[in-house]
Amino acid sequence: MAANRRHFVMALALALGLSGTVPAADQRTFIPLIARGFQHQFWQSVKKGAEQAAQDYKVTISFEAPEAEWMVDKQIDMLAAGLARRPGAIGLAATDSQAVIPLLRKAKAAKVPVVAFDSGVSGDLTATTVMTDNAAAAGLAADKLAALLGDAGDVLLLAHDQVSTTGVLRRDGFLDQMRKAHPKIRVIEVQYAADPLKAAEVARAMVQAHPRAKGLFCTNEATALGAGKAMKEIRKSGLVVVGFDSGKGQKDLINEGVMAGAITQNPVGIGYKTVEAAVKLSRGEGVPKVIDTGYFWYDKSSMRDPRIAPLLYD
Amino acid sequence: MALMQKGRQQLLAFGSLAALVMVFGFLRPDTFLTTENLIGILQATTVTGVLGIAATFVIVTSGIDLSIGVLMTFTAVMAGLFLARLGWPLSVGIPATLLMGAAAGCTSGLVITRLRVAPFIATLGMMMVLKGLSLIITGARPIYFSEVEGYEDISTGSMLGQWLPGLPVPNGVVIYLLVALVASLLLNRTALGRYAQALGSNEEAVRLSGIDVGRWKVIIYALGGGVCAIAGLLGSSRLNSAQPALGQGYELEAISAVVIGGTSLAGGSGTILGSVIGAFIMSVLVNGLRIMSVADEWQLLLTGIIIIIAVYVDRLRQT
Numbered sequence: 001m002a003a004n005r006r007h008f009v010m011a012l013a014l015a016l017g018l019s020g021t022v023p024a025a026d027q028r029t030f031i032p033l034i035a036r037g038f039q040h041q042f043w044q045s046v047k048k049g050a051e052q053a054a055q056d057y058k059v060t061i062s063f064e065a066p067e068a069e070w071m072v073d074k075q076i077d078m079l080a081a082g083l084a085r086r087p088g089a090i091g092l093a094a095t096d097s098q099a100v101i102p103l104l105r106k107a108k109a110a111k112v113p114v115v116a117f118d119s120g121v122s123g124d125l126t127a128t129t130v131m132t133d134n135a136a137a138a139g140l141a142a143d144k145l146a147a148l149l150g151d152a153g154d155v156l157l158l159a160h161d162q163v164s165t166t167g168v169l170r171r172d173g174f175l176d177q178m179r180k181a182h183p184k185i186r187v188i189e190v191q192y193a194a195d196p197l198k199a200a201e202v203a204r205a206m207v208q209a210h211p212r213a214k215g216l217f218c219t220n221e222a223t224a225l226g227a228g229k230a231m232k233e234i235r236k237s238g239l240v241v242v243g244f245d246s247g248k249g250q251k252d253l254i255n256e257g258v259m260a261g262a263i264t265q266n267p268v269g270i271g272y273k274t275v276e277a278a279v280k281l282s283r284g285e286g287v288p289k290v291i292d293t294g295y296f297w298y299d300k301s302s303m304r305d306p307r308i309a310p311l312l313y314d
Numbered sequence: 315m316a317l318m319q320k321g322r323q324q325l326l327a328f329g330s331l332a333a334l335v336m337v338f339g340f341l342r343p344d345t346f347l348t349t350e351n352l353i354g355i356l357q358a359t360t361v362t363g364v365l366g367i368a369a370t371f372v373i374v375t376s377g378i379d380l381s382i383g384v385l386m387t388f389t390a391v392m393a394g395l396f397l398a399r400l401g402w403p404l405s406v407g408i409p410a411t412l413l414m415g416a417a418a419g420c421t422s423g424l425v426i427t428r429l430r431v432a433p434f435i436a437t438l439g440m441m442m443v444l445k446g447l448s449l450i451i452t453g454a455r456p457i458y459f460s461e462v463e464g465y466e467d468i469s470t471g472s473m474l475g476q477w478l479p480g481l482p483v484p485n486g487v488v489i490y491l492l493v494a495l496v497a498s499l500l501l502n503r504t505a506l507g508r509y510a511q512a513l514g515s516n517e518e519a520v521r522l523s524g525i526d527v528g529r530w531k532v533i534i535y536a537l538g539g540g541v542c543a544i545a546g547l548l549g550s551s552r553l554n555s556a557q558p559a560l561g562q563g564y565e566l567e568a569i570s571a572v573v574i575g576g577t578s579l580a581g582g583s584g585t586i587l588g589s590v591i592g593a594f595i596m597s598v599l600v601n602g603l604r605i606m607s608v609a610d611e612w613q614l615l616l617t618g619i620i621i622i623i624a625v626y627v628d629r630l631r632q633t
Contacts, residue, residue, distance in 0.1 A: 038454055039449065039454050039558065039559035040559070041455055041456070044453075044454060044455060162610065162611075191604065191609075191610060192610045195557070195559070195560045196553050196557060196560065197361065197549060197552070197553065197560060200358075200552065201354075201358045201597075201600070201601070201604075202604060204351075204354045204357075204358075205351075205354070205601050205604035205605050206604065208345050208348070208350065208354065208605055209342070209345050209605045209606070209607060211345070222557075225553065225555075226553070229470075229552065229553055229554070232470075233357070233470050233484075233552075234350060234354070248456075248458045248460065248555075249456070249458060249553070249554065249555050252458075252460060252554075314458075
């Protein structure tokens with residue numbers, strides 16, 4: 001009986017060991033991508049792009065992310081597990097750019113190149129960064145909102161959180177651009193909401209508190225969807241709402257005229273370029289230090305533009 | 315005696331609510347005390363308020379249901395599956411969604427009574443199972459109800475406003491108050507309510523008097539699940555989409571509302587009216603602080619302190 005169990009354990013270990021070497025067995029480079037989330041549509045599009053590149057370059061990828069963007073510790077576990085599988089390169093969208101440094105040092109020592117995507121890690125521990133320039137993208141939102149308001153008036157800002165890199169960069173990018181380029185526009189209040197239902201309540205209260213506000217910028221899909229629905233509920237007119245990213249809900253609000261437009265990133269491009277850079281690095285080829293995948297303004301009239309449409313997701 | 319005590323408890327909660335409204339009304343008379351904002355507060359209370367009603371039944375039996383927030387999400391996803399993906403008519407899809415909620419609650423109840431797993435752990439497990447299921451069924455993408463005629467109106471339309479143009483109260487609010495009324499009757503006037511309260515104060519005595527304790531518990535958890543499904547319909551109707559990532563954390567807001575309303579986590583006593591008032595206290599507080607442009611961080615801090623004070627005052631009154 002005991003011997004049987006030992007055999008079983010050995011067989012199990014063998015099976016696990018074998019499955020662990022599958023990528024090597026079929027000679028394909030293995031590239032794990034560790035993202036900050038997977039529940040937003042945005043990440044699903046990044047994944048789509050990554051899978052496309054994996055097909056084109058004939059490599060095996062995995063796409064993992066913690067359940068919530070603040071679960072820094074879970075992401076570190078995933079990164080450690082990814083490294084242990086001896087990958088050709090790693091793609092990482094860090095939840096916390098400081099907390100990952102010890103593991104990135106380990107990767108460097110093991111000569112595993114790391115491609116940062118969506119958000120960067122300071123220092124030279126990553127080979128390249130594939131991302132949207134979030135601050136500049138939010139700056140474009142500020143310019144568009146300012147133009148729609150005739151370059152004067154009070155505006156509100158609804159951000160998705162006060163700690164994540166994208167939350168901070170988009171908030172500050174918007175505020176800086178308004179201060180620098182549009183001195184007659186005052187951003188009178190900044191609030192936060194993590195999900196669309198909360199965003200609806202927060203947006204309603206903000207508009208209630210500042211009836212003379214003329215504009216509202218929402219920094220991601222969830223805040224834009226919630227705030228847009230709230231403006232529709234109270235039939236608020238004379239308030240220009242500008243969003244970020246896409247999703248069917250936000251696109252509908254733009255088509256209905258509740259929202260003026262939004263900034264879209266190129267999520268599929270981020271996924272594709274990340275895997276492409278990882279493949280090149282694993283072959284010892286060089287890549288530029290920063291790969292900007294771009295950002296674009298879209299509104300009701302440009303939504304079907306062949307240059308914009310592929311960047312928008314449902 | 316018990317009835318008088320309950321009455322006093324609700325009076326205290328209602329007094330706190332009235333005081334909050336007066337304070338904010340005094341500080342921001344022209345923005346807080348407007349029809350539009352008061353309707354906004356009512357609308358903001360519907361989802362957590364309905365979840366609070368679901369939680370009350372379970373808490374009265376001295377149980378706890380941590381899965382209610384995610385159960386709301388799961389039922390919203392099921393509504394999306396039935397109505398948007400399979401194209402069922404509302405008259406079939408809505409009852410089916412309510413049944414799915416009840417089935418999920420029933421499962422929790424069976425795990426607690428048949429497998430003898432403590433409610434905290436059983437419903438924690440259910441929370442993860444339901445979250446996983448919601449993400450799997452949707453492929454981690456929202457399901458939109460854009461093609462479902464009339465779905466958005468369930469929560470945001472206003473039948474009352476058509477009769478009384480001066481009072482455009484959204485349907486969601488009316489549904490919430492109707493659910494509260496029916497729940498209150500169930501808890502106070504039926505055998506189910508009596509057993510729920512008896513289970514919370516002395517389960518052994520109930521068992522010894524020959525009542526099938528397990529069966530009633532399962533029924534109560536199933537009822538709670540069905541009520542969560544109403545919250546799922548209201549929330550997804552408002553966003554016109556089932557958002558699979560939303561929901562976790564709402565159970566704690568609902569439980570806070572129940573506790574502020576004077577229901578003891580030890581079980582045995584509780585009222586739906588108390589939970590309704592508790593839910594309104596929470597949303598008036600949050601709305602008022604937002605209207606005053608208090609930063610998010612401070613809102614959280616103040617809400618936490620107020621929950622503790624509310625429960626402490628309640629404890630003082632009881633001793």
